[in-house]
Amino acid sequence: MDPVSHRIANALVGNRDDAATLEIALSGPVLLFTRDALCALYGARFAASLDDTALPMARPVHVRAGTPVHIGRAEDGCFAYLAVAGGLDVPVVLGSRSTYLPGEFGGWRGRALERGSVLPLAHDVEALSAERFARASRRHRASGAGGESARTVTWFAPALTLSEHEVPVMRVLPGLHRDLFDEGSGKVFLRDVWRVAPDSNRIGFRLLGPKLALAEPTEILSQPTCRGTVQVPPDGQPIALMADHQTTGGYPKVAEVISADIPRLAQRPPGASVRFAAATLDEADAAREMLASQVEGLIERILWEFDDEGD
Amino acid sequence: MPRRFVVVQMTSVRSEKRFEPKVLPLGDTALLVVLAETLEPDANALARRVALEVMARRLGWVTDVIPALVTVAVHFAARTAAEAAERRAALERLVRDVAKLPPGDNVESGTRTVEIPVCYEGPFAPDLDDVACRTGLAPTEVVRLHAASPHRVLMIGFAPGHPYLGGLDPRLAIPRRASPRVRVEPGSVAIANAQTSIYSFATPGGWNLIGRTPLALFDPTRERASLLAPGDTVTFVPIARAAFEELAAQPVSG
Numbered sequence: 001m002d003p004v005s006h007r008i009a010n011a012l013v014g015n016r017d018d019a020a021t022l023e024i025a026l027s028g029p030v031l032l033f034t035r036d037a038l039c040a041l042y043g044a045r046f047a048a049s050l051d052d053t054a055l056p057m058a059r060p061v062h063v064r065a066g067t068p069v070h071i072g073r074a075e076d077g078c079f080a081y082l083a084v085a086g087g088l089d090v091p092v093v094l095g096s097r098s099t100y101l102p103g104e105f106g107g108w109r110g111r112a113l114e115r116g117s118v119l120p121l122a123h124d125v126e127a128l129s130a131e132r133f134a135r136a137s138r139r140h141r142a143s144g145a146g147g148e149s150a151r152t153v154t155w156f157a158p159a160l161t162l163s164e165h166e167v168p169v170m171r172v173l174p175g176l177h178r179d180l181f182d183e184g185s186g187k188v189f190l191r192d193v194w195r196v197a198p199d200s201n202r203i204g205f206r207l208l209g210p211k212l213a214l215a216e217p218t219e220i221l222s223q224p225t226c227r228g229t230v231q232v233p234p235d236g237q238p239i240a241l242m243a244d245h246q247t248t249g250g251y252p253k254v255a256e257v258i259s260a261d262i263p264r265l266a267q268r269p270p271g272a273s274v275r276f277a278a279a280t281l282d283e284a285d286a287a288r289e290m291l292a293s294q295v296e297g298l299i300e301r302i303l304w305e306f307d308d309e310g311d
Numbered sequence: 312m313p314r315r316f317v318v319v320q321m322t323s324v325r326s327e328k329r330f331e332p333k334v335l336p337l338g339d340t341a342l343l344v345v346l347a348e349t350l351e352p353d354a355n356a357l358a359r360r361v362a363l364e365v366m367a368r369r370l371g372w373v374t375d376v377i378p379a380l381v382t383v384a385v386h387f388a389a390r391t392a393a394e395a396a397e398r399r400a401a402l403e404r405l406v407r408d409v410a411k412l413p414p415g416d417n418v419e420s421g422t423r424t425v426e427i428p429v430c431y432e433g434p435f436a437p438d439l440d441d442v443a444c445r446t447g448l449a450p451t452e453v454v455r456l457h458a459a460s461p462h463r464v465l466m467i468g469f470a471p472g473h474p475y476l477g478g479l480d481p482r483l484a485i486p487r488r489a490s491p492r493v494r495v496e497p498g499s500v501a502i503a504n505a506q507t508s509i510y511s512f513a514t515p516g517g518w519n520l521i522g523r524t525p526l527a528l529f530d531p532t533r534e535r536a537s538l539l540a541p542g543d544t545v546t547f548v549p550i551a552r553a554a555f556e557e558l559a560a561q562p563v564s565g
Contacts, residue, residue: 093531094531094536100471102470102512102514103470103471103512103529103531104512105531106531173336173338173339176335176337176343221349221350221379221380221381221382222379222380222466222468222469222475223343223379223380223381223382223384224337224341224343224377224379224382224383224384225384226337226338226340226341226384226386227338228338229337229338246468246469246470247375247377247384247467247468248377248379248466248468248469249468256336256337256338256339257338258338258339259338259339259340260339281336281339282392284338284339285339285389285391285392285395285396286392288339288340288389288390288392288395289390289391289392292390292391
């Protein structure tokens with residue numbers, strides 16, 4: 001849902017972008033590592049602990065085998081990503097290690113984890129973890145976390161996709177059918193505050209607010225949709241399509257959230273507010289480029305911390 | 312020995328009409344190619360062709376190509392604004408070139424005829440009596456008409472492997488159900504308006520269910536994950552309940 005945070009989480013344990021991470025939404029599991037492992041939790045801010053001490057987020061943590069990691073509730077944001085050195089060892093299906101819940105395939109057996117699930121790690125996780133932690137802690141001295149059960153570093157990666165404002169603004173391009181909506185609906189969409197509905201999921205975020213209506217009933221032929229497409233079914237309640245969206249849809253599209261703002265939108269939990277503001281394609285391109293620079297800049301700093309050449 | 316139902320035949324499609332495609336942004340990381348405003352068979356064939364031609368170029372930055380009824384989306388990756396502008400322009404040129412190709416050239420390689428066994432009986436056909444009632448036909452006649460004509464896969468959408476098929480006998484054209492079902496079983500063969508669709512996964516659905524196929528429409532472990540592809544011709548073959556059970560128990564190769 002938040003590809004930026006997935007990427008940063010992987011970088012924090014020295015993985016490549018395509019290593020599988022565990023996506024945790026709103027409320028997390030208790031995980032027991034059966035082998036020593038370097039892990040990092042990044043994205044939404046969660047209350048998490050190791051034994052009786054807080055698990056520091058957004059940095060590499062070397063957890064000793066047998067230590068339960070409690071990941072509680074999201075305190076800010078919606079989705080966090082737990083990366084483990086070497087990645088979660090799940091098969092590649094159709095070119096991806098992601099889970100596609102509606103189709104029940106991919107990832108870990110095509111489903112969400114449940115109590116007792118055993119997640120396979122890389123066969124060399126212990127060696128990888130020890131070597132990478134040694135590098136990650138070279139520049140800045142390691143400190144304990146959870147006493148004997150884990151070690152971590154003094155540096156961390158700042159959040160990139162959480163919003164500081166109560167009502168963050170998501171920029172949108174006009175949807176293909178914007179002109180089919182009545183005049184009031186077009187204005188209201190950009191003016192009002194919307195709340196993410198509780199029945200939102202990985203397919204789409206339902207937006208609670210005023211009803212939007214077409215100027216006159218119009219049949220739309222099914223056509224491709226995009227991550228960020230805001231479509232409006234006959235009930236007038238807009239839906240912003242997210243990671244698991246259908247490839248096509250037959251509802252009129254009022255707007256397209258720009259790609260740079262999708263990770264921030266994904267981090268709005270149910271009940272949280274958002275607003276939408278009109279942007280141009282040039283602005284969307286510039287925003288995407290700026291986010292890419294921020295992500296790359298952060299990854300470079302993480303790599304610098306991991307660098308064993310010294311300076 | 313149970314009959315194998317996937318028959319491959321090559322056919323070619325002649326497209327007679329020329330189209331002037333509109334190429335529009337779909338968000339900032341995709342383009343939408345609009346070939347027509349209404350469902351015209353030639354525009355549908357051209358949508359498939361545009362998609363095939365774009366895929367044939369194997370451009371590393373094209374991340375997905377989605378042909379729909381008379382539109383195509385091309386999703387792309389671009390880091391900088393300049394790169395995005397270049398890629399949009401390159402795609403637009405490519406689409407315009409494809410639309411200009413001589414209509415007679417419009418040969419779709421690999422277009423297949425696929426026979427799909429369907430049991431139109433009992434619990435697999437909960438709306439058959441209703442369809443019969445609304446069309447003024449006997450249930451047996453509904454089944455006969457549905458299986459009599461060839462159908463064409465117009466697009467795959469809604470869910471992985473879920474086909475929308477044209478070619479429904481006009482006597483069977485009725486609207487969707489007044490209220491959608493919360494759960495439609497995978498393999499359900501359904502009609503609404505002028506089309507047939509087959510539910511590939513258990514999902515909510517509002518179409519009229521008249522039968523069920525034991526074939527898996529989508530299986531990511533097969534070489535061809537989706538049983539059907541846009542442009543395929545489909546004929547439905549009525550089968551009895553016993554044959555359904557027998558076929559459902561055997562794995563189907565893609």
